[in-house]
Amino acid sequence: MRMSQLFGKTSKTEGADYKIASHRLLTQAGFIRESTAGRYYLLPLGLRVHDNIIKVVRKHMDAAGAQELVMPTLHPLELWQETNRTTTTGFELMKVADRRGAEFALGGTAEEMAVDLVRKFNISYKDLPFNIYQFSLKFRDEMRARGGLLRVREFVMKDAYSFGTEAQFKQTYQQMWDAYAAIFKELGLNTDVVAADNGYIGGEYCHEFVSESETGESRYFIDPASGYAAHEDVATFQIENKNVDEVLQEMKPVEAKRGTTMEDGVKLHDMPLWQQIKDVLYFDEATKRYVLAIIRGDFDVNETKLIQAAKAYDLRSATEEEIRDDLGSEPGFISPVAFAKKGKKSGHEVIIVTDRSLRTIRNAYGGANKKDADLLNINIDRDFKPDVEADIALAQPGMKSPDGGELIEKRGIEVGNIFQLGYHYSNLMNGAEYTDDSGKRQKYYMGCYGIGIGRTMAAIVEAHHDSKGIIWPEAIAPFKVYLARLGDEPQVVEAADNLYKDLTQKNVAVLYDDRDERPGGKFADADLMGIPYRLVVSERTISEDKFEVKARQSAQPQLVTKEEVIEILAPTSKGQV
């Protein structure tokens, strides 16, 4: 490609709104351009990188036995209704109607479509397992797009869906895990694989592939000693027993003129924070129930875990009015002891979820559902009974991992995800069945696997750049070589043109800078665009009948002959004729 003809320009000035390195660099170097928030033009340079990433992903997916296909972008809305996802997705579903009024969802993920496709065939156990995937534009009406390509409203995702038996699934999941590890390694990303929450996708477990980065939105914990890694949503930790040997004391009400914070309680009673009971009241809009979370005072509630434990969907904090008028308690003085079973006015049911940490303390203290009144010596089972007992605590840095090491907090960009779906979709969708070896109909055991291509591109830039610009790993660079022609003397032009032709004929992707620019500008652009190798042709080099080569990251250029250039950039492997 001749740079004089390349559409898209580099820019010397930085956009003021670009807070994130990848956003700024990709824009400045002419790879992307914003349309509106969260929607981007991929310019020729950007598309080349995007395509290269797709090639790497495809190679490893195919090697893992997955098969590529393409699904429609407009999904019949009935399919989403079949799985109740018109209301429960984490992202806003975008809808369109055709001229007859038939409604479609703009695809944001395609589990229903995959199942619908598969059930159109007569599948036998002999066909299992199989894994189908596509690269396609996904639409998500994100509440807030941000960070350039990191979080957008339209993006290409590789999404794969596996179908098989429960017994087969373990291997499929592992194959995808391994394929992902190989993909991100080839793309130059070091990823941590962390256990995470399935969220609206459904299923029981999943893993995120996270590229460590300060700009990332995922918070997770690792135990370097054991390799334990889990997203903050699901991270668990060991809890030490406190005063479990203490004799149970009689519960007694006391006056408590205090503020409403945990600290106020600690001060008033002069007792440790851990012995206080923390009560947090939520309301689930989906099931119209109150959820009272009870936890040891030195821990915080993890809402994701709470949602799982309470089988809730859409938790919000209860309002002061609800606490007082509907449930007859008092903000800051809530207690599980004799807590209302139902809202007086609303009739909404209350369920009490206690954290396992309550088993590590005795004779706890806390509110009494009345203003300025506390209870001492509260004990689980004797004084109140939980409806659900679970781990609903939020992990914090420094806590003890399940394997005994210390939890270290990290931040990263979630570039890929693998989900176990189990029977989630085959239970919800009719006919998601195959015929087993005894002729009986059986439900599919499924998984799904996503990689955001554009986000991966941004993550690579986040991981590979310096003060001058991007440093693309060779596997995905838009061009392998940047060829600068300095000067326009006929012999320089001829030498540069010839080198460009020769390399191109050997299938080396060359960006030939034939512009009438000064050397400084050309070098700055080459660095900004991050092309792995830089070649220079000038009077100085051709006077010695040589060319200058420099890798993007090395400081020292080398003067070499044309044969050496070709050997470096288009090596002929031994044995090849």
Place this chain on the structure above:
RNA sequence: CGGGGUGUGGCGCAGUUGGCUAGCGCGCGGCGUUCGGGACGCCGAGGUCGGAGGUUCAAGUCCUCUCACCCCGACCA
């Protein structure tokens, strides 16, 4: 959706308490001198001041509404 902020040529900005043909730097076009880490001179093109309505003799500047975008939070590949 909640909180904070910004909208003036492609990019970065200035524009005082309302006042004349709306400026500056970069970039862009032409000519000339230059040419190994973003040169210089001269000439030139390019702006419904986000949009609508209002106040006023007069609005980029004041008022109302609205839209877009950015940052922080709830959500994700």
